Amino acid sequence: xxxxxxxxxxxxxxxxxxxxxxxxxxxxxxxxxxxxxxxxxxxxxxxxxxxxxxxxxxxxxxxxxxxxxxxxxxxxxxxxxxxxxxxxxxxxxxxxxxxxxxxxxxxxxxxxxxxxxxxxxxxxxxxxxxxxxxxxxxxxxxxxxxxxxxxxxxxxxxxxxxxxxxxxxxxxxxxxxxxxxxxxxxxxxxxxxxxxxxxxxxxxxxxxxxxxxxxxxxxxxxxxxxxxxxxxxxxxxxxxxxxxxxxxxxxxxxxxxxxxxxxxxxxxxxxxxxxxxxxxxxxxxxxxxxxxxxxxxxxxxxxxxxxxxxxxxxxxxxxxxxxxxxxxxx
Amino acid sequence: xxxxxxxxxxxxxxxxxxxxxxxxxxxxxxxxxxxxxxxxxxxxxxxxxxxxxxxxxxxxxxxxxxxxxxxxxxxxxxxxxxxxxxxxxxxxxxxxxxxxxxxxxxxxxxxxxxxxxxxxxxxxxxxxxxxxxxxxxxxxxxxxxxxxxxxxxxxxxxxxxxxxxxxxxxxxxxxxxxxxxxxxxxxxxxxxxxxxxxxxxxxxxxxxxxxxxxxxxxxxxxxxxxxxxxxxxxxxxxxxxxx
Ligand code: SF4
Numbered sequence: 001x002x003x004x005x006x007x008x009x010x011x012x013x014x015x016x017x018x019x020x021x022x023x024x025x026x027x028x029x030x031x032x033x034x035x036x037x038x039x040x041x042x043x044x045x046x047x048x049x050x051x052x053x054x055x056x057x058x059x060x061x062x063x064x065x066x067x068x069x070x071x072x073x074x075x076x077x078x079x080x081x082x083x084x085x086x087x088x089x090x091x092x093x094x095x096x097x098x099x100x101x102x103x104x105x106x107x108x109x110x111x112x113x114x115x116x117x118x119x120x121x122x123x124x125x126x127x128x129x130x131x132x133x134x135x136x137x138x139x140x141x142x143x144x145x146x147x148x149x150x151x152x153x154x155x156x157x158x159x160x161x162x163x164x165x166x167x168x169x170x171x172x173x174x175x176x177x178x179x180x181x182x183x184x185x186x187x188x189x190x191x192x193x194x195x196x197x198x199x200x201x202x203x204x205x206x207x208x209x210x211x212x213x214x215x216x217x218x219x220x221x222x223x224x225x226x227x228x229x230x231x232x233x234x235x236x237x238x239x240x241x242x243x244x245x246x247x248x249x250x251x252x253x254x255x256x257x258x259x260x261x262x263x264x265x266x267x268x269x270x271x272x273x274x275x276x277x278x279x280x281x282x283x284x285x286x287x288x289x290x291x292x293x294x295x296x297x298x299x300x301x302x303x304x305x306x307x308x309x310x311x312x313x314x315x316x317x318x319x320x321x322x323x324x325x326x327x328x329x330x
Numbered sequence: 331x332x333x334x335x336x337x338x339x340x341x342x343x344x345x346x347x348x349x350x351x352x353x354x355x356x357x358x359x360x361x362x363x364x365x366x367x368x369x370x371x372x373x374x375x376x377x378x379x380x381x382x383x384x385x386x387x388x389x390x391x392x393x394x395x396x397x398x399x400x401x402x403x404x405x406x407x408x409x410x411x412x413x414x415x416x417x418x419x420x421x422x423x424x425x426x427x428x429x430x431x432x433x434x435x436x437x438x439x440x441x442x443x444x445x446x447x448x449x450x451x452x453x454x455x456x457x458x459x460x461x462x463x464x465x466x467x468x469x470x471x472x473x474x475x476x477x478x479x480x481x482x483x484x485x486x487x488x489x490x491x492x493x494x495x496x497x498x499x500x501x502x503x504x505x506x507x508x509x510x511x512x513x514x515x516x517x518x519x520x521x522x523x524x525x526x527x528x529x530x531x532x533x534x535x536x537x538x539x540x541x542x543x544x545x546x547x548x549x550x551x552x553x554x555x556x557x558x559x560x561x562x563x564x565x566x567x568x569x570x571x572x573x
Contacts, residue, residue, distance in 0.1 A: 104484075105484075109531060131484055131486065131491055132484075134483055134484060134500070134501045136483075136501055136502075145483075145484065147484050147485045147486075148531070148534065149531045150484070150485070150486045150487055150488050151488075152487075152488035152489075152528055152529075153487070153488070153528075153529075153530065153531045156528060156530070157531070168531060184492065185492070186492030186493075188495075189490065189491070189492045189493060189494050189495060190490070190494045190495050190496065190497065190507070190510060191490070191494075191510060191513045191514075194489065194490070194513055194525070197525070197526060198489050198490075200526070201488065201489065201526060201528060204528060205528055213492055260492075260493035260495060260500030261491075261492045261493040261494070261495060261500065
């Protein structure tokens with residue numbers, strides 16, 4: 001059975017929806033499915049800290065068919081890894097659809113636009129625009145952070161390249177890169193009252209879809225979605241709710257105290273504490289499934305984005321148990 | 331003001347180890363305020379150097395001097411004659427002062443005694459914060475008087491990142507998130523809609539490192555100076571004619 005968005009909660013409502021009639025911008029699988037009203041699944045695939053392409057090939061074999069598109073991170077947490085575009089190109093070759101991530105931390109506007117031309121030429125169609133984690137958190141804390149532009153400006157540039165066939169400089173592009181443009185948003189960061197407005201700003205800048213920070217505090221996420229709907233933003237952008245399985249109590253506690261912008265309610269910590277020895281992973285998966293079940297019912301949520309950091313094996317099980325399989329073909 | 335910090339004494343010792351006659355020269359402006367290079371610090375560094383030389387049983391003559399500003403010719407002029415008496419000068423001025431002395435006295439080794447840090451201000455006794463990076467195109471009118479170029483670790487121009495929590499920056503939790511400050515300020519002033527506008531990419535060519543060292547030319551002053559010369563020339567010519 002193909003999983004369609006519950007009619008009642010569909011982001012599209014009717015064919016007149018701005019999203020459905022806007023025509024295809026990139027022709028990516030992800031874009032087609034979202035515009036056809038499916039509840040989509042994306043998942044994160046971390047590239048290796050080395051030049052071994054088989055790491056990606058193995059993960060691809062493991063994950064093929066369990067999500068509609070796969071995010072390849074761009075030196076996440078500022079740690080050097082095989083580049084996102086390269087990872088994306090490997091996936092394209094294997095018949096999986098990548099969402100490449102591009103941060104503003106390591107490249108200026110010249111390098112970014114150049115890399116995006118290359119990515120498009122390699123058959124990559126989805127792009128997530130991020131500012132990027134600060135270099136202080138990574139393995140080269142002495143590196144110079146570039147931050148020539150921020151994520152909003154990046155969105156604007158990518159949209160300009162696609163829709164106006166122009167570089168940031170205003171120069172014409174002969175063959176423009178056509179991306180389905182994504183942005184991130186963290187409903188749990190401060191100032192909370194500004195967050196929905198910031199989303200509106202990202203949409204105006206060029207975002208076609210949003211992947212949110214990992215959700216553990218469903219109530220706060222709902223409150224944010226309420227604001228999003230009040231502004232009518234769920235009709236202008238596809239929102240994919242970020243979810244993740246927790247591996248251990250230690251990881252839960254670490255994320256609660258050490259990861260900026262992460263909101264882990266005490267109740268989650270308690271559930272992990274209560275889990276019997278050896279069953280922490282199971283409980284972590286259960287929590288993730290509970291979150292998926294809840295966020296699916298929230299009006300305006302068009303899909304989930306599963307971030308099983310260094311635990312990609314969990315993705316098939318999550319997708320299966322959440323009733324998200326089989327994935328549709330566009 | 332320019333905020334600087336004194337170099338570790340070991341490093342200063344290493345810098346002067348080959349000289350027998352040195353003079354420590356302070357600056358009476360910014361670096362006096364931040365307790366790095368004023369008269370007091372000059373005395374302290376000089377005393378430390380003398381003591382260290384004594385312990386190592388080395389002969390070292392250490393002079394002391396402080397001028398009001400090491401970044402202006404008219405104050406530096408007063409050092410004429412004094413500088414030439416020494417093998418090397420340890421400047422406790424900021425990086426500008428050191429370079430001004432080096433340009434003015436090319437035959438004497440001018441050594442930096444401070445690490446110049448930033449343009450900022452004291453916010454409470456003993457605490458100095460960076461406030462401006464001299465980006466060359468001030469946006470403070472749009473940001474409630476708080477500079478995100480300087481005070482946001484990622485230099486964001488379009489609102490806070492996803493790591494701003496409890497008013498603090500994700501990059502260093504002892505630093506306020508400037509976008510939280512901007513938000514509160516604009517909200518209080520009823521100007522939150524300013525934050526809805528998308529700020530386009532900044533033109534960094536007018537900022538630090540944009541096109542090499544930046545310079546400021548005040549045409550009217552340049553002209554005035556030229557005119558002065560012309561008048562002087564005319565007077566001279568007239569005098570000449572009279573002869
Ligand atoms: S927390 Fe605030 S100051 Fe720190 S990087 Fe994010 S937006 Fe900038």
